[in-house]
Amino acid sequence: MSKLDEMGTKVRKLQLRAALAKMKSRDLAEDLPGKWTEIEEVAEETSAVFAELDGARRELASMKKLR
Secondary structure (H helix, E strand, O other): OOHHHHHHHHHHHHHHHHHHHHHHHHHHHHOOOOOHHHHHHHHHHHHHHHHHHHHHHHHHHHHHHHO
16 A cells, blocks of 8 residues: 555544544534533543544645645
8 A cells, every 4th residue: 555545544544533532523513511511521532533534634735736
């Protein structure tokens, strides 16, 4: 498997993780104010996943340009 294929696979996996994090955030919002203590944890997890996804997308795009 080429580096480009590996990065594409990584991006797809991160997209799934990001979608799950987004759903977790939405579920938490529906449970407010009861679960307000979880806001910071869920927000940090969601932010980390989306930051990693953004970086992987940028790397994939630069790899495609070099090809």
